[in-house]
Each structure stands twice: as structure tokens, then as C-alpha cells.
Amino acid sequence: MSRWEPNARGRLEQAALELYQDQGYEQTTATEIAERAGLTERTFFRHFADKREVLFGEQENLLKMSLGAVESAPDTSTPIEIILAALEAMVPALQDRRETVRQRQSVIAANPGLQERELLKLAQFTFFLADALRKRGVTDPEASLAANTGNIVFKTAYERWAVEPGASDLSRLIQQTFHQLKSILSG
Amino acid sequence: MSRWEPNARGRLEQAALELYQDQGYEQTTATEIAERAGLTERTFFRHFADKREVLFGEQENLLKMSLGAVESAPDTSTPIEIILAALEAMVPALQDRRETVRQRQSVIAANPGLQERELLKLAQFTFFLADALRKRGVTDPEASLAANTGNIVFKTAYERWAVEPGASDLSRLIQQTFHQLKSILSG
Numbered sequence: 369m370s371r372w373e374p375n376a377r378g379r380l381e382q383a384a385l386e387l388y389q390d391q392g393y394e395q396t397t398a399t400e401i402a403e404r405a406g407l408t409e410r411t412f413f414r415h416f417a418d419k420r421e422v423l424f425g426e427q428e429n430l431l432k433m434s435l436g437a438v439e440s441a442p443d444t445s446t447p448i449e450i451i452l453a454a455l456e457a458m459v460p461a462l463q464d465r466r467e468t469v470r471q472r473q474s475v476i477a478a479n480p481g482l483q484e485r486e487l488l489k490l491a492q493f494t495f496f497l498a499d500a501l502r503k504r505g506v507t508d509p510e511a512s513l514a515a516n517t518g519n520i521v522f523k524t525a526y527e528r529w530a531v532e533p534g535a536s537d538l539s540r541l542i543q544q545t546f547h548q549l550k551s552i553l554s555g
Numbered sequence: 556m557s558r559w560e561p562n563a564r565g566r567l568e569q570a571a572l573e574l575y576q577d578q579g580y581e582q583t584t585a586t587e588i589a590e591r592a593g594l595t596e597r598t599f600f601r602h603f604a605d606k607r608e609v610l611f612g613e614q615e616n617l618l619k620m621s622l623g624a625v626e627s628a629p630d631t632s633t634p635i636e637i638i639l640a641a642l643e644a645m646v647p648a649l650q651d652r653r654e655t656v657r658q659r660q661s662v663i664a665a666n667p668g669l670q671e672r673e674l675l676k677l678a679q680f681t682f683f684l685a686d687a688l689r690k691r692g693v694t695d696p697e698a699s700l701a702a703n704t705g706n707i708v709f710k711t712a713y714e715r716w717a718v719e720p721g722a723s724d725l726s727r728l729i730q731q732t733f734h735q736l737k738s739i740l741s742g
Contacts, residue, residue, distance in 0.1 A: 487675065509732065510739055513707065513732070552635050
């Protein structure tokens, strides 16, 4: 086996998701993941700190994209416009990986410990978004409320997109969910 | 020491909160709590399963009050009206215990593990509220969006109420936060 493996990270991720779905997350080891991907355990650990990072490693990138969008939003944008832009900034990367995201969701849905972790990660994400708004001069409670609204809208749209076979356009689901939320609050 | 102790639960809670604040939650034992309250360890464990339950035991009651309000809301109520009624239903019990609630908040704010637990408990709470809406015939995503809105509004109002010296009326803060959220979404 050569040291350079084409798309090793993607192959490991795919092998991991299949094993997590087939035999359960808890039961799967890094050795098995590497084996199924036709790679060595050492290669696995060059790409991921542990088997959990296969599921949560991508979130750092998504967070960076969101925070970048908050920073570069026009001065005239309202807090909620900035937050919606932050959500939109993640869409292309997610849309490119739709099948992987779906598999990831089904693994997380099957494991309460992973669900807790996902929830805590989203809360952290929301905290960083609120902080980025504060850096733009938005005060509290507006900054925190806008970021938390983004959290709800994203979570709802994302879960529909990941689960419903017909729901293909994440960007449209985000807009739709936002308008549903507005309409509920007026009810 | 007689077996019947007047207000043992309240005395244990107060002793626990003082110790958690003075020497830290992790460092405090059930034995110390009982000692400070002038009660036996056995009495402690008659009232609380462990030292964590001193902080989270009250939430079951609050949840019951909220779910009761969802069930008994008029048929003509909109989902968001029902959720606001569910939040209001907790106010008298919280208002009665304001000093205790404040102390509890400061203990939780000082401990990341307790913060995570609080967050997970709130998420569970939100899940139950959404479920109670579904039982009234509210469909998704409305049920989930309305319950999550309640979560944000409550969390924001509650934290201000627990922390700000001047913020004495929780009910008014809930209404105010709700209107701030509406105004942000229209922004």
C-alpha cells in the first residue's frame, strides 16, 4: 500500500458511515473503518483524531463559512439578514455532500450520546454567531435572539432536507422555514 | 435528632446552594450538605437522589405546570399563544423562589458540566412541549417551531430575570422578549 492514498479521507468517512449504520456507532472501531476503506489504521489517525471526529470534523469548516459571512455582510444589513446570510453560506458545502450528510444524520438519530453532542455543538455554534454579531455592534438581547433564531431555522430546515426524499433545495427550505416561523409568531 | 425535620428539603437545598457557591459544586459532598443543614446524610438521600438533583429536581414540577397549561388552553388558541401560556404557567412558582433560582443560576454558570445538563434539560423540555402541541393537532414544522420559540423566549427572559438586579417581573420579561423577537424577525 503506498503512503499516498487518493481521497483517503473521503474513503474513510464513507467506510465509517456504512459501518456505523450497519453495526452501530458504539460497536465500530477505527481498525474496522480503515480495513473496510482498504487503508491502514495509521492513515485513519492521520485524518481523524477518533471515530467521533468522522461525524463532527466538518463542523469547523461550516462554522468558519458562517462567521465569514457575518463579518462580510454589508453595514446596512439587519441582524436577522446577517444571520440568514450566515446560514446560506453553509449551503453549497452541504449540498455538495448531501448523501454523506443524510447518512450522518441517520447515524446520529440512532444514538442518544451523539444527539447530545450534536445539540451541544449547535449551541456552541449559536454562541459564536451571537458573538460575531456583537463584534458588529449588535447589542443583547438582539444578538442572542437573532443567533438563536438562526439555530432554530437551520435545524428545522436541515433535518427536513436530510430526511425527506423530495426536499432537495436546502436554501429554499431555510427561506420557507424562516417565513413559517414569522407567521407562527404573528399567530 | 427527630425523624421529622421541619422544611428539611428547603434547608438542604439552601445549604447545598451555599456550599456550591462557596467551595464549588464538584468539591461539595452530600455529607457536607447535610451537616451544614443540621441534618443527617440519610435525610439528604430521602429528599434527593444525589447532589445534582438539588439543582434539577424542581424542573419536573415546572414541566408538569407547562404541559398542564398546554392541555387546558382554549381550542381557539394559536400555537404561539399556547406556548406563551405554558411559559406563564411556570412564573408563580419561579417568582416564589427567586432568591433560590438566582443562586442556582450562579452555580450553573460557574460549571460547564452543569451548563451542558441545563441545556439538554431545556431541549428535552422543548421536545415535550412540541409533543403536547402535536397531541392538540398542531402539525410540524409548526409544533416544533413554536416550542423552540418558547425555549428561546423563556431562556432569554429567565436569564435576565435571574441575573439583573432590577428585573423583578418575569412575566413582563417574557412578554418583552417575545416582542423583541418578533421585531427582530421583521428586521
